[in-house]
Amino acid sequence: MKLINDAPFFNIFCVSILLFIGYNCTQVQAEIPTRSANLVTDFSGIKNTMPGRESEGFVPPTDDELANWRIVIQTMLAEDWDGAHALIQQNFPMYSLFRYTDTGNADSVYYLLKENSPVNKGWGTYVFAKGYQRQLVIEAPHPWYDTNTYKQAPDVFRLTGARYLIMAGTHRCANNEISGCDGTSGSCGGPYKISDMAHSVHTFFHVTHEEIVAFNARTYQVQLHGHSQSTCEDIFLSNGHRTSVSDELLALRDQVLLKGGLTCNVAGLSQCGLVASSNVQGRYTNGVKSDPCNTYASSGNITEYFIHAEQTRTVRDNPGQYKKFTDALNTVIPLAANQTAVHSDNAKEPAKSFxxxxxxxxxxxxxxxxxxxxxxxxxxxxxxxxxxxxxxxxxxxxxxxxxxxxxxxxxxxxxxxxxxxxxxxxxxxxxxxxxxxxxxxxxx
Missing domain, CATH: 2.60.40.4070 (Immunoglobulin-like)
Structure with a gap:
């Protein structure tokens, strides 16, 4: 599948017809369809259409499809919605782009890329906010396996005023083909599967992550996961490394603890081993651009921008509990440049002295x-x-x-x-x- 601009052919055809019948014709592009609904409710419905465990329902995209998707995402990041719509129609008939009004969030407007039903690829759902508060992407790589993150992710997206939301379109164990990335998983048994978005680079999910980071390297990325390990806190945070953590991560921990009712800690200061060192999105953000599939990020390259959050069911199942984490994010992650800085009461008016x-x-x-x-x-x-x-x-x-x-x-x-x-x-x-x-x- 290749991107083709057939406008020149169409125009020549129109001119030929015009010469014969003396009638004007123009190329007509379909308008972006609209949808008004509750985003959290819609995401629950999307989860129910995903390829399930060992279904072989996830279809790995081809190299051409990955390349074309990259262009679609670049066009979306440039906020050329009409251009993205045309590319989707031309190259991905299994997808639709909607101008989406979220009735559950004061009629906020997003642009939503969604696989059509019945789902036969499992490539994911992608949301771009027209107005946003934070240069932040919320990611849900295991919406089926990590129970309730498919509902939590759109809610956190709304509560933080994030700019982007990306959710995998499949169970992490839906396809038995291995991803080729290092490490093993007890979740699916053996090496990581190609349908595991956090451990596979040949996916729309990872390509979208790459393009968001390339578009603005200071985009915070909060990836939501679930755990049931007794050695881990209710919320366990890492930047994708076993011991290196950022000030922002420590501040997030402190803010969660300040709310009370939950345990929280960070990599290197906890017995929890879920440090995301093999997470390919984390590796990419932390400087491993050429081969995030098989290369660990070095401690000197760990940044504050990738935030990996492991959560118990107590947190994921209860909006009142994960709101404590959301409030912590809102305190620590700064507002976008067109907003008032989070830690500044009067940032635009310089003080008379230090x-x-x-x-x-x-x-x-x-x-x-x-x-x-x-x-x-x-x-x-x-x-x-x-x-x-x-x-x-x-x-x-x-x-x-x-x-x-x-x-x-x-x-x-x-x-x-x-x-x-x-x-x-x-x-x-x-x-x-x-x-x-x-x-x-x-x-x-």
């Missing part, structure tokens, strides 16, 4: 808010020390922040997640050549 304000409340338990002002863009570190001068927590590490007022919450925990002892602590702000320290008291 200064660290008194934390509030103080004394505190369980959390206090630390606010500082920046006169100009500068590299910032915000750290907590005990009375012995030992650094126990990094809230910000070498991050360039915009001018204005910025606030961060400290929940009274060390970097390893342990609650600190009662007593006096020092909050130190380093902003370029500026340094200031304030005292704060944790009272149990």
């Amino acid at each position: 200064r660290l304000l008194n934390a509030y409340p103080n004394p505190f338990n369980p959390a206090t808010t630390i606010t500082f002002e920046l006169q100009q863009p500068v590299t910032v570190s915000l750290q907590i020390y005990n009375e012995k001068g030992q650094r126990i927590r990094e809230l910000v590490r070498d991050k360039i922040l915009s001018p204005g007022s910025h606030s961060y919450v400290w929940n009274g925990r060390k970097n390893d997640g342990e609650v600190v002892a009662s007593g006096l602590y020092l909050v130190q702000l380093n902003a370029g050549h500026f340094q200031e320290t304030k005292k704060v008291t944790f009272a149990k």
Whole structure:
């Protein structure tokens, strides 16, 4: 299958007809169909049409189909909806592109790529928000196997104001052909299957992930998974490496713990081994561009942008519980450039000077808010020390922040997640050549 522009042929044909009958003719392109429905409800229906376990219903796309899909996604990312619609009609008759009004989210408008029913490929569903709050993609690679992530993913997409949502179109064990990527899975038995979106690169799911990252490398990617392992917390987070974790990941953990009612930890600080080091989307984001199928990401290339979330059924089954994770995402992941920055109360109005304000409340338990002002863009570190001068927590590490007022919450925990002892602590702000320290008291 190849992309073909048949407009020149059509125009020549029209001119020929015009010469014979003296009548004007123009090429007519069908309009993008519209749909109004509840996105979460629709995704539940889509899940019910997916190829099931050992059904052999997932059909691996050909190289030509992957190449053509890449062009479709590039066109969607450029927000050329009509162009994408034409490409879909021409190359993928098994798919439809809808201008979708989400009746469950204040009539928000998305563009939704969906495989037609009956599903005979299992290639997935893709949503692009017309208006969005965060440069963020929510990914559900195992919507059938990781129970209820097919409902959780569209809900988290809406609650975070994410820009994209991609969901696999098949059970991870639907096709017995191996993917060729390293590692094995107890889920399907033996090597990873080609229908396992998190461990296969020859899929529309992975190509879409690649193109989103290529379009904007600062796109956060939150991939939702499920687990039932007793050694793992209710929510276990990683960046795709066994030990290297970002400040953002630690901040997410702290925010979830601050909500209460759930356990949460990160790779390297937990007994949980589900660190996603063989996840091909994580590898790609973390710098492995040439062969993410068989190459581990090095610790020096791990970024904050890939967030792998393993969750118990307690979380996935209960919107009230996974909303704690969603709220944490909204606190940690910044709003898009056309929005107000998450950690800045007044980012567009530079402060008159650099200064660290008194934390509030103080004394505190369980959390206090630390606010500082920046006169100009500068590299910032915000750290907590005990009375012995030992650094126990990094809230910000070498991050360039915009001018204005910025606030961060400290929940009274060390970097390893342990609650600190009662007593006096020092909050130190380093902003370029500026340094200031304030005292704060944790009272149990």
